[in-house]
Amino acid sequence: MTNAKLGEALRLLGVGEAACRVYLALLDAAPAPLGAVGRAAGLGGAELAAAYGELVDAGLASAAAKDGEVVAPVPPAAGLEILARHRAAELEESRIAVGGAFESFRRHRLAAYNDHLVEVVTGDAIGPRMRQAWASAREQIRQFDSPPYVPIAGATEDALATLARGVTQRVVYSQASLEHPAKLSTVIEPCIEAGEQARVLPSVPVKLLIIDEAYALVSLSIQEADVVNTVLVVQPCGLLSALVALFEQSWRTALPFHGRTARPAGLPPADRRLLRLLAGGASDEVIARELGVSRRTLFRRLQVLMARLGAANRFQMALQAQRSGWL
Structure with a gap:
């Protein structure tokens, strides 16, 4: 793996840029005095101490001698696991924060939008x-x-x-x-x-x-x-x-209610209206009123229509009228 890719991988795990440079220098020069590692990384003083301390805290470096001057990288398995968990925790916190912010936005926007979903006139x-x-x-x-x-x-x-x-x-x-x-x-x-x-x-x-x-x-x-x-x-x-x-x-x-638009030959408009009203469930009183006839005349017309359609009752008459295209 190239140094650039390794550095990017470390940064994705949450290691700072300065600490990445020190870790790469450790891989090239260690075991070596910390000062020499710092010079290879282009760091010194407090900046070097902080970067090295970050690596130690992450479990990626430690002293290679009792005097603590010589340092070296350590097997990364345990350190990378800790970093990965920290990173996952940070990502989860970020997810919750972003999700919560959007939910807050959605609630406020929906509350404002709901004012226009239903209008009262x-x-x-x-x-x-x-x-x-x-x-x-x-x-x-x-x-x-x-x-x-x-x-x-x-x-x-x-x-x-x-x-x-x-x-x-x-x-x-x-x-x-x-x-x-x-x-x-x-x-x-x-x-x-x-x-x-x-x-x-x-x-x-x-x-x-x-x-x-x-x-x-x-x-x-x-x-x-x-x-x-x-x-x-x-x-x-x-x-x-x-x-x-x-x-x-x-x-x-x-x-x-309206049925077919074709007008059957020989069927007076009044009879067609009668059949429409009958099929629509209108009462005899309403049908007679709409046609402007007496109930006696209405019954007589119904009898004529039933005879023409061969129906024994009003239900059969409505059914036959529908089949014949009269409705």
């Missing part, structure tokens, strides 16, 4: 923030829709404009959405006709709007109290991932 600010969300969508919108509703002027137009831009829109409606006065005819059906993918569940777990993978708006609405005055804006984090997973799971279990 209340009152009159909800409408503009919702419209901004629709306008910012680039790829897809995922939504849970359920009453109570915040009156937002132009909301339907925003949804239609988003669809027109080619943004995929998937909405899971609650049954209460279909039964909400005028919601079906003025909001749901126009969006479906424009390309919205709609499904229905008896209820949805939360009012939710997910914009691309960027953020989500969660309404803290309470239907029983008709409270719709607070919305949470959730930025990318574990909570947003959980909301996306919740939507996708609900989407898989929800029933298709």
Whole structure:
């Protein structure tokens, strides 16, 4: 091994530069008087004494004669083991110190960052923030829709404009959405006709709007109290991932509401609406109200449709309508 490599190895073990020079001189000249070793290493006086003392403490040198003037290197096994342990202890202390400093940094930075993970929007600010969300969508919108509703002027137009831009829109409606006065005819059906993918569940777990993978708006609405005055804006984090997973799971279990876009020949639009409402779980009262007919007329239409489809009950009628492309 060259002197340069040996010196680097000693320095890696924690031996100082001056002590390395003295040790190399010892290997070349010892046993020899300490002064001669110092001259070979280019050291003298207190500097030489300190470097030699470091080697003695490390177990790498000792006196070769009783008078202590002649010195020599000693077998390094024990000394190197001590140095290695000291070095390992120092490295561990450094690792703990650096790791602790980073953890402190992370905690402070995360605490500051968390202030922006969830934003609370209340009152009159909800409408503009919702419209901004629709306008910012680039790829897809995922939504849970359920009453109570915040009156937002132009909301339907925003949804239609988003669809027109080619943004995929998937909405899971609650049954209460279909039964909400005028919601079906003025909001749901126009969006479906424009390309919205709609499904229905008896209820949805939360009012939710997910914009691309960027953020989500969660309404803290309470239907029983008709409270719709607070919305949470959730930025990318574990909570947003959980909301996306919740939507996708609900989407898989929800029933298709709009079905195929092809219009079967000879099926009046009113009957198609009737079948949609029926498949969505709307009650007879709601269906009759949405169609603007009496319940007696509704029953008569149902009987005609059941006969056309060869169904013995409403369930069979809905199933046959789906198979025939009427839903």
